[in-house]
Amino acid sequence: MGSRDLSLYIGPTGMGSQIEAAVESTQLVVEETTAAGVGSLDDETSPDCIVTDHDPPERDCFELLEAVPPEIPVVLAPSGGSSSLATRGLRAGAETYLDPTTCEDGAAAIAAEINRITAERYRNDDRIERFTSLVSHELRSPIQTAKSGLDLARTECDSHYLDNVAETIDQLDQLIDNLVDELKHDEIAVEMDAVDLAAVVEETWADRTGATLSVESELPTIEAERSRLRQLLDNVFRNSVKHGGDGTTVRIGVIESQDGSDDTVGLYIADNGPGIEPDRREDIFDYGYTGSANGTGFGLAIVSEIVEAFDWEISVTESGDGGARFELHNVKEF
Structure with a gap:
């Protein structure tokens, strides 16, 4: 999907401003309604996470969960929720449920959750980048050695077993290409x-x-x-x-x-x-x-x-x- 370093808060602008002051390493976009929040999601705007205060209509919460791609975590943070809403929201695909009214500083608690999620996503991105580099470079070296050895073996003998080895090497090469491509897919x-x-x-x-x-x-x-x-x-x-x-x-x-x-x-x-x-x-x-x-x-x-x-x-x-x-x-x- 599109841009990163972006989180979305759906709720009152006053609370949104307080959260924005406390978040780290991400830009916070504030929308007052679920309709506006859903409307802001497209291929160019893919937030690290979404926090919704979905008050007043409860159905807006589930409309949001249905509209958001599953790879984007959604945090339910209603100013007037209930345990039954929390259970149903989590079952519907929400990442976490947070009741800001039970916290000493609700805005700070929401900001801390956004910071936790974005930091985790950045760590995962770093792991994927390192693993992609390992697969792309470190694994190709022994495959290239095997290809060179196969070429030398062909100069000394002509066996159908060498064809089998060549086919296996090509298969491994293709597997690496496909794996690297899939790991990079979201970035392409x-x-x-x-x-x-x-x-x-x-x-x-x-x-x-x-x-x-x-x-x-x-x-x-x-x-x-x-x-x-x-x-x-x-x-x-x-x-x-x-x-x-x-x-x-x-x-x-x-x-x-x-x-x-x-x-x-x-x-x-x-x-x-x-x-x-x-x-x-x-x-x-x-x-x-x-x-x-x-x-x-x-x-x-x-x-x-x-x-x-x-x-x-x-x-x-x-x-x-x-x-x-x-x-x-x-x-x-x-």
Whole structure:
């Protein structure tokens, strides 16, 4: 989501001013009503936490909890609450419940809770950054050593076991790429621009052996982010070839518009592999789900997240050859 170093307080401006004077390392935005608070939430305004005094109407509290993304902690701090409200609010997804009327200084107590939450989030961000650096740099060194050793081994012998080793090394390399990408996902802002789909398809498929790509229609220039589009295509191509094996044919083309829209198109990527059982088609985009023993469970989950970032839609069905057919919809032509 968007900017950080920001917290939101929904309640009286007088109390908001007192809290603002006591918070640390975060800017406090004050809104008097739940409607105004919810209205301030968008992709550019993602607060570290939200505190609501939701007085007077109790229903506003639950309206807020339904509207706020689950990764943003919400603190209930009503000036006139009850234990039953606290229980129901926590069950509905609130982070904590704080009754400022029972504190010597209600504003200071709320500010302390905001400081605690923001400090914890910053610590988590630091941990993620350090872990991402470890994964990205420290783990690549032994993989590069293994690749160099494999190259030397190929000069001395020709064994199919070396191909198995190479495949495993490539799998580890891809796993690291996917893991680092997911760890950084919240920090990546998608910048849409005109992208020549045909050129990106050709680049992404290049040097892929043992399989055939068939472009079945003229591919348009679309609105996307080039690097993320290439990652999307690579993961879908990789999935098709991995499950289909040698001799796999992957077909890509344009889906004829069903709604008469002139500015959006549909795209399909289909293969002649074993296909995906109907009862598994919703699960394949979940993190950790894999249909093979050597799968990572990241590839198609990342595809789904890129599709969401692009504001596209994706589905999977059966291809004309009995394999898998991925369909992308709401793709804007440029």
